[in-house]
Amino acid sequence: MSELRVRPLSLFAGSILAGAAALIAVASACSSSNDSSPPPGGDGSIGLTCSAPGSATPGPADVHCQGQPAQPVDTASCNVTSDGGAPGEDCAYGDTEFGQSGTDDDCKYKVSWTSDPICEGAAGVQFTATVTNNVDGSPVTGTQDGLTIETYIPTNLDASCDDKSTHPSPGNAHLQEVTPGSGIYKGPIVFDAPGEWSVRFHIHEECTDILPTSQHGHIAFHVSVP
Amino acid sequence: MLLPGAVGLVLLAVGCTDPSGNDPNVPDRLGAVSVDAAAPPGCTPALPATCPNTPSYAENIAPLVKRTCVPCHAPGGKASDRDFTTYHGLVRLETTALTQVNGCLMPPADAGPDAAMSLGDRTELLQWFVCGSPDN
Numbered sequence: 055m056s057e058l059r060v061r062p063l064s065l066f067a068g069s070i071l072a073g074a075a076a077l078i079a080v081a082s083a084c085s086s087s088n089d090s091s092p093p094p095g096g097d098g099s100i101g102l103t104c105s106a107p108g109s110a111t112p113g114p115a116d117v118h119c120q121g122q123p124a125q126p127v128d129t130a131s132c133n134v135t136s137d138g139g140a141p142g143e144d145c146a147y148g149d150t151e152f153g154q155s156g157t158d159d160d161c162k163y164k165v166s167w168t169s170d171p172i173c174e175g176a177a178g179v180q181f182t183a184t185v186t187n188n189v190d191g192s193p194v195t196g197t198q199d200g201l202t203i204e205t206y207i208p209t210n211l212d213a214s215c216d217d218k219s220t221h222p223s224p225g226n227a228h229l230q231e232v233t234p235g236s237g238i239y240k241g242p243i244v245f246d247a248p249g250e251w252s253v254r255f256h257i258h259e260e261c262t263d264i265l266p267t268s269q270h271g272h273i274a275f276h277v278s279v280p
Numbered sequence: 281m282l283l284p285g286a287v288g289l290v291l292l293a294v295g296c297t298d299p300s301g302n303d304p305n306v307p308d309r310l311g312a313v314s315v316d317a318a319a320p321p322g323c324t325p326a327l328p329a330t331c332p333n334t335p336s337y338a339e340n341i342a343p344l345v346k347r348t349c350v351p352c353h354a355p356g357g358k359a360s361d362r363d364f365t366t367y368h369g370l371v372r373l374e375t376t377a378l379t380q381v382n383g384c385l386m387p388p389a390d391a392g393p394d395a396a397m398s399l400g401d402r403t404e405l406l407q408w409f410v411c412g413s414p415d416n
Contacts, residue, residue, distance in 0.1 A: 137355050
């Protein structure tokens with residue numbers, strides 16, 4: 055049997071180890087207490103928390119643009135005005151969609167969204183929406199006020215036309231483009247009560263929606279808030 | 281010989297100071313994204329919980345909408361695609377009007393003083409929406 059000899063650490067080696075331990079302590083002290091998972095939203099924001107966060111309401115996938123040509127848009131259509139006439143069909147918007155991605159009602163844009171944990175609270179839930187042109191997949195950018203958001207609990211949960219509500223969000227506002235040209239928009243959406251909510255994104259809200267090539271588009275999603 | 285350990289301990293003491301002066305353990309709430317979740321100051325309309333006195337469309341709402349919305353929301357106007365000159369035109373876009381009036385996004389600040397909506401105006405319009413927006 056061979057004899058193991060343990061050499062005592064020299065003072066120098068000990069000091070090196072002490073320095074290394076201190077540096078490790080620095081690294082851990084400057085990290086959050088839960089570094090094993092990324093922060094909500096991935097941007098360092100502090101998200102609302104709740105025991106069972108909500109989600110996009112599950113349901114049939116959006117297929118209304120399948121088999122349809124992508125609708126191109128044109129900046130020249132933005133400021134066109136109407137001389138009047140009877141308003142169109144009773145539903146101003148297309149069906150409210152399920153899941154976290156879809157195409158706007160006129161097949162102009164593709165929109166997908168993610169969020170921090172969906173919880174009730176006045177601070178709002180960080181939403182991130184990515185908008186691309188349906189024609190070529192390029193990012194949608196240059197909106198005057200980002201994406202205008204309408205958030206409300208519809209009176210009628212019929213997905214085809216939830217055009218009435220007695221409970222709008224107290225914080226309807228805008229998602230702002232994170233970086234010019236990115237087509238990625240971010241901002242808080244406030245859910246102040248549990249329920250089945252609708253979140254509608256207006257793209258190029260500053261443009262009139264008269265010509266088929268108008269840049270104004272809209273898409274809404276069902277969101278379940280616990 | 282204890283210098284490396286001492287340096288490490290000094291780093292431990294000061295290592296959490298960001299050159300910009302921010303504490304990295306207190307993340308920026310929204311990063312570079314502007315915060316506009318809350319209503320603008322001074323614009324906090326209250327939604328009615330009950331409907332004891334629903335405003336009249338003809339007597340109250342139509343004149344209010346004509347003054348504050350129709351300058352743009354009419355044929356030939358800046359927002360002529362959202363024509364609020366008729367009852368049907370208004371209720372067709374009801375959730376949009378409700379959410380934007382409640383969120384104080386409408387009327388916009390550049391609409392001018394004649395189109396200004398007082399808190400009382402805003403509350404009355406919201407009450408009519410919440411009470412079913414009758415054609416009364």
